[in-house]
Structures are given as structure tokens and as C-alpha cells.
Amino acid sequence: MKHVVITGVSRGLGRAMALGFAADGWAVSGCGTDAAALASLAAELGPDHHVQVCNVTDPAAVEDFAAAAVARFGPPDLLANNAAVINPNKPLWEVSAGEFDRVIDVNLKGVHHLIRALLPGMIRRGRGVVVNFSSGWGRSTSPEVAPYCATKWGIEGMTAALAQELPDGLAAVALNPGVIDTRMLRSCFGQAAGGCPSPEEWAKAAVPYLASLEARHNGKALTVPGM
Ligand SMILES: NC(=O)c1ccc[n+]([C@@H]2O[C@H](COP(=O)([O-])OP(=O)(O)OC[C@H]3O[C@@H](n4cnc5c(N)ncnc54)[C@H](OP(=O)(O)O)[C@@H]3O)[C@@H](O)[C@H]2O)c1
Numbered sequence: 001m002k003h004v005v006i007t008g009v010s011r012g013l014g015r016a017m018a019l020g021f022a023a024d025g026w027a028v029s030g031c032g033t034d035a036a037a038l039a040s041l042a043a044e045l046g047p048d049h050h051v052q053v054c055n056v057t058d059p060a061a062v063e064d065f066a067a068a069a070v071a072r073f074g075p076p077d078l079l080a081n082n083a084a085v086i087n088p089n090k091p092l093w094e095v096s097a098g099e100f101d102r103v104i105d106v107n108l109k110g111v112h113h114l115i116r117a118l119l120p121g122m123i124r125r126g127r128g129v130v131v132n133f134s135s136g137w138g139r140s141t142s143p144e145v146a147p148y149c150a151t152k153w154g155i156e157g158m159t160a161a162l163a164q165e166l167p168d169g170l171a172a173v174a175l176n177p178g179v180i181d182t183r184m185l186r187s188c189f190g191q192a193a194g195g196c197p198s199p200e201e202w203a204k205a206a207v208p209y210l211a212s213l214e215a216r217h218n219g220k221a222l223t224v225p226g227m
Pocket of ligand 1: 007008009010011012013014015031032033034035037054055056057081082083084085106133134135136176177178179180181182183184185
């Protein structure tokens, strides 16, 4: 059985991926910080998967989550670094230092914590794919989301450099998921997000696409097809 580790499974794309991969026969390990939402997902997934409260900004909590996931299912075949936050819409000079810190801590440092905790085991086993969630705003920019843009451009650079370090058999890719109606999109687009696909519709295309990624994709900046 293949094993996927997904961060940020309490809602949005992460939750839809968790359910989609489980339906396709994968073992799913997922984390987030919203305990009630995670309990609801765990109940829906059933006992053959691992869901744990874990804040990706806390390296010790990430170590604990990763150790529990690996103990149950072995090193992941796929690590989906999906968890992220966006700053409330405002010009950069009005963003507080604390708001900027939070976006950096979750979107960039959180990804690094997962990579440190899980990639050595994947390398020892000689296979696995790391998918770091980027954005259209990792390849272009818009006003009022500068901190978020900074982190997603950072994801693109960090992933490309990581890809140059990996041994044969492994891959690291940056993935633009598309534009999907989630709480994050509502934060920046408001009601206009309602015209976008739901996470469940997105997952129907995204899960098989993610499952198809392999070593030959190493270093690529990808977009979910059709999104
Ligand atoms: N929706 C889009 O159109 C779109 C477009 C481009 C890129 N993306 C990217 O796609 C990914 C998923 O976005 P989404 O739209 O699904 O966002 P979302 O609905 O806001 O969900 C974000 C998820 O991340 C988790 N998360 C946030 N901070 C966390 C932390 N410190 N530790 C652990 N988990 C944390 C949240 O869980 P808790 O609340 O439980 O912590 C939640 O499950 C993100 O990387 C986003 O940047 C989305």
C-alpha cells in the first residue's frame, strides 16, 4: 500500500486530497491544528489512516507527527506540503511584523520542518516524491498579498534547489494547484471565490495527477492539469 503524508488536512485542498487518496487505496497520514475538524476527518477516514494535531511551525511537533506516520506506514511515497496561510489583504507597509512572521513560519519554515523530518527516510529507501504547494502567486504577483507571494516564490526557489540535491529515484516539485473555492481563496477574493471549483471537484483531477508523479518530474514547476 502506498503512503501519502499531507499537511493541512482539516479543510480545503488538504482534506479533499486525504479523502481522495484514501478512496484510491493509499494509507493517509495528515495533520493540522483544528482538533475538531481533524477528529471529524479521522472519523470519516476510519481506522486505517493516521490523523494528528500538529502545528507545522513547531519542529518538535512535526518530528512527533512524522515519527508516528512512519512507524505506522513507513516512509511516505508522497509528501504533500499543503498547509499554508495567507495574510489578510492589505498593502505591505500595513502588514504587521507578526502577520508577516506567521506567513513565513507556516508557508516556508513549516515545509522545511517536514522535509527535515521525512526526507532522510525517503532517501534511505531510495524513492519518494516531495510536492511543495506553490500558487499562481509563486510565479506572478498581485497587490495586497505580498507576504504570501514572497513565500510562494520562496517555495519555488527552495524546491528547485532541493531538486538539485536529491539522489536518483527521488523528486521534489513545486505545484500550483489552480484556483479553488476554499477559505483561503475567500480571504483574498471574497464572494467571487464562489465561481471557482470546489476542493472535491479539484481533488478528482489532482489526486490521480499527484499519484502519477515520479522521479522524472524532479525539479519541475507543475500545475494541476485543467485547473
Ligand atoms: N485555494 C486556492 O485557490 C489556492 C491557490 C493557490 C495555492 N493554494 C495553496 O494550496 C494549499 C491549500 O490551500 P487551501 O486553499 O486549501 O487553504 P485553506 O482552506 O485555508 O486550508 C489550509 C490548511 O492548512 C492548515 N494549516 C494552516 N496553518 C497550519 C499550521 N500552522 N500547522 C498545520 N496546518 C496548518 C489548515 O489547518 P488548521 O486550520 O487546522 O491549522 C488548513 O487545513 C496552500 O498551500 C495554498 O497556498 C491554494
